[in-house]
Amino acid sequence: MREKLTYGLALGAAAMFTYTLYRILLMLPDELMQGAIYRIMFFHIPAGIIGMIGFFVSMTMSVWYLSSKDLKFDSLAASVVEVAVLFACINIVTGSIWARIIWGVWWTWDYRLTSQLVCVLIFFGYLALRRAIDEPTQRARLSAALNIFGCVDVVIVWKSIEWFRNNHPGPVLSIRTGGGQMDPRMDHTVYLNLIPLLLTGIALVLVRTRQEATAREIDSLRRLAHAAA
Amino acid sequence: MAAKDLAIEVRTKESINAAGAFSIAILLIFSFAFDPFSDSMHEFAGGLLWIAFAFAGALVFNRGFARELPNECLDALLSSPLSASSLVLGKALANFVMLIAVELISLFVFGIFYNINWVKHPWALAATLALATWGIAVLGSVFGAMTVNLRLRELMLPVIIYPLLIPLLIGAIEFTTILLGVDPIASSDWLWPKLLLLYDVVFTAVSILLADTILVN
Amino acid sequence: MGTDAIAVRQLWKYYGDYPALREITLDIAQGSCCALLGRNGAGKTTLLRILAGLSPYQQGEVNLFGQSPRGRGARRTAGFLGHGIGVYEDLTATENLAFFARVHGLSDVSATVARWLKRVGLERVAKMPVRQFSRGMRQRLALARAFQHAPQVLLLDEPFTSLDDKAIAMLSELLTEARLRGATIVLSTHQLREALAIASDVALIENGKLRYSGERTPEMLSDPTLLYRLHTELGAD
Numbered sequence: 001m002r003e004k005l006t007y008g009l010a011l012g013a014a015a016m017f018t019y020t021l022y023r024i025l026l027m028l029p030d031e032l033m034q035g036a037i038y039r040i041m042f043f044h045i046p047a048g049i050i051g052m053i054g055f056f057v058s059m060t061m062s063v064w065y066l067s068s069k070d071l072k073f074d075s076l077a078a079s080v081v082e083v084a085v086l087f088a089c090i091n092i093v094t095g096s097i098w099a100r101i102i103w104g105v106w107w108t109w110d111y112r113l114t115s116q117l118v119c120v121l122i123f124f125g126y127l128a129l130r131r132a133i134d135e136p137t138q139r140a141r142l143s144a145a146l147n148i149f150g151c152v153d154v155v156i157v158w159k160s161i162e163w164f165r166n167n168h169p170g171p172v173l174s175i176r177t178g179g180g181q182m183d184p185r186m187d188h189t190v191y192l193n194l195i196p197l198l199l200t201g202i203a204l205v206l207v208r209t210r211q212e213a214t215a216r217e218i219d220s221l222r223r224l225a226h227a228a229a
Numbered sequence: 230m231a232a233k234d235l236a237i238e239v240r241t242k243e244s245i246n247a248a249g250a251f252s253i254a255i256l257l258i259f260s261f262a263f264d265p266f267s268d269s270m271h272e273f274a275g276g277l278l279w280i281a282f283a284f285a286g287a288l289v290f291n292r293g294f295a296r297e298l299p300n301e302c303l304d305a306l307l308s309s310p311l312s313a314s315s316l317v318l319g320k321a322l323a324n325f326v327m328l329i330a331v332e333l334i335s336l337f338v339f340g341i342f343y344n345i346n347w348v349k350h351p352w353a354l355a356a357t358l359a360l361a362t363w364g365i366a367v368l369g370s371v372f373g374a375m376t377v378n379l380r381l382r383e384l385m386l387p388v389i390i391y392p393l394l395i396p397l398l399i400g401a402i403e404f405t406t407i408l409l410g411v412d413p414i415a416s417s418d419w420l421w422p423k424l425l426l427l428y429d430v431v432f433t434a435v436s437i438l439l440a441d442t443i444l445v446n
Numbered sequence: 447m448g449t450d451a452i453a454v455r456q457l458w459k460y461y462g463d464y465p466a467l468r469e470i471t472l473d474i475a476q477g478s479c480c481a482l483l484g485r486n487g488a489g490k491t492t493l494l495r496i497l498a499g500l501s502p503y504q505q506g507e508v509n510l511f512g513q514s515p516r517g518r519g520a521r522r523t524a525g526f527l528g529h530g531i532g533v534y535e536d537l538t539a540t541e542n543l544a545f546f547a548r549v550h551g552l553s554d555v556s557a558t559v560a561r562w563l564k565r566v567g568l569e570r571v572a573k574m575p576v577r578q579f580s581r582g583m584r585q586r587l588a589l590a591r592a593f594q595h596a597p598q599v600l601l602l603d604e605p606f607t608s609l610d611d612k613a614i615a616m617l618s619e620l621l622t623e624a625r626l627r628g629a630t631i632v633l634s635t636h637q638l639r640e641a642l643a644i645a646s647d648v649a650l651i652e653n654g655k656l657r658y659s660g661e662r663t664p665e666m667l668s669d670p671t672l673l674y675r676l677h678t679e680l681g682a683d
Contacts, residue, residue, distance in 0.1 A: 156431070
């Protein structure tokens with residue numbers, strides 16, 4: 001059942017990608033100010049959105065785990081964090097490439113990119129913590145607690161870096177570099193491309209959760225073997 | 230709880246000595262990186278100080294819960310009527326006092342090394358030190374508790390804590406730089422102490438809520 | 447409730463997906479002394495730690511005098527002695543006992559501490575840091591720490607292990623006293639003889655399951671391995 005769902009999602013994502021890529025590469029014209037490179041935003045923006053959503057979904061999973069003590073939610077939380085970090089990294093890398101082309105530098109300390117980077121670091125800490133704990137229940141409890149701290153911090157990080165940038169102005173990465181309105185077709189395409197990316201993300205989460213469940217099974221078999229020995 | 234930790238610290242002086250020496254070493258190294266006599270020293274002053282404090286702080290709270298491990302004192306404490314949140318807050322308080330001591334010494338040395346006048350706005354500076362240090366102390370205490378039983382404790386603690394501390398450090402650095410600088414404090418500058426206060430309130434609350442979850446394992 | 451100091455119902459504890467304790471249901475009456483028996487890894491320490499509020503559990507109910515083990519009331523009445531001595535190396539004997547006395551909310555701290563130091567024969571080294579104590583001295587200080595707040599429930603994890611003769615004698619004395627004032631004692635042990643001598647009840651745990659619980663009979667005293675032979679199965683259940 002789950003495998004069918006995973007394959008279904010992957011196929012759906014692939015199908016939508018064909019359409020959106022067609023739109024992005026062939027249908028839409030080059031942007032006035034930025035040339036061809038602006039198309040990277042069709043991945044940059046949705047990836048950023050998915051990353052952020054992912055972090056908060058994982059916090060919900062962690063809270064659910066703490067109240068229900070069902071390890072299934074812990075696996076979900078961890079898998080969602082992994083996928084969210086992946087998308088956040090895609091957001092950062094595409095942003096960096098974009099900055100290089102538009103501004104000539106690899107990193108502009110744009111407040112959104114910087115905040116995203118800090119969030120990635122916070123959740124790297126989460127993943128590092130998980131790797132450092134062998135016992136599954138302890139790992140679940142402690143990483144759930146860290147997840148909550150992390151997500152609360154994410155909100156404060158975004159706000160504080162934004163305020164910092166207000167004091168120390170610098171280049172801002174935006175598709176609206178020319179100012180003014182964005183062509184509605186471009187707007188739509190950004191959100192359109194969100195869908196296949198999201199589907200891919202969910203498929204990845206399902207795969208990872210399955211792996212986590214298997215790992216837990218192996219761990220408990222090992223304990224059983226030791227107890228019988 | 231805090232009194233007990235401070236009593237041990239006074240006797241052994243392990244944390245404060247190490248942290249103090251480390252902080253001064255950092256300030257010294259920075260003198261080779263930046264020109265201590267340049268006029269723009271004011272702009273870097275806040276950042277330098279808080280970098281030194283943040284890293285010296287790691288030495289202090291690494292010891293925090295580790296102190297409870299020999300002889301399984303942590304078990305004795307957890308099975309006592311002391312609530313887990315009292316334990317965490319008590320440690321935070323002890324960390325706070327130790328860190329403030331290190332900071333005051335460093336501030337003094339810093340003033341001498343870099344010819345910075347830090348008595349211009351003494352109360353505001355004191356408040357900033359207190360607010361920011363409390364945030365560092367609380368997180369150091371909570372995550373010290375979390376990592377106390379882990380293999381790579383000394384490595385894990387900084388990896389987890391520093392990204393989380395970034396908003397706090399931004400607020401501290403910005404406001405300290407303003408306080409040590411030449412311009413008067415603008416009304417918009419009070420944003421930063423408010424950020425520190427928000428951070429402290431939020432994370433102290435979260436720590437109290439999650440103390441039991443983290444310690445009883 | 448009623449005359450039960452400790453009530454455990456359908457307790458399950460998991461490490462990941464592996465059940466370390468399975469469906470444990472056990473009642474320990476007030477004033478009784480229950481010996482928890484079982485091989486290494488059977489789950490005795492796990493159960494004791496849950497009773498002491500040191501370990502969480504996933505399913506079931508655990509009550510000490512009707513309260514959850516993590517509850518303040520339960521922790522106030524309980525005294526736990528684990529494998530470690532639970533005292534700080536850098537503090538003196540007096541400071542250690544005073545700290546724990548305050549933590550337990552005892553009223554006349556200095557008098558209590560002085561009394562207990564005398565009781566365990568450490569009054570002459572009261573001002574010495576524990577770091578300089580001999581092993582026997584540390585064990586006696588640990589006993590003072592665990593007993594000084596007159597706990598109504600005593601949870602002892604293999605208390606006779608690694609105690610010297612003087613300390614064993616002291617422990618037995620303290621346990622007898624505790625029973626006389628109506629305290630409930632749960633102790634886990636390998637040392638069948640000592641445990642069966644003072645126990646009023648026994649509980650046998652194997653592979654996380656409770657195999658037997660009931661009164662300690664005279665037959666058990668004369669043949670300590672009787673329980674194991676009657677109630678355990680070779681290999682996994």
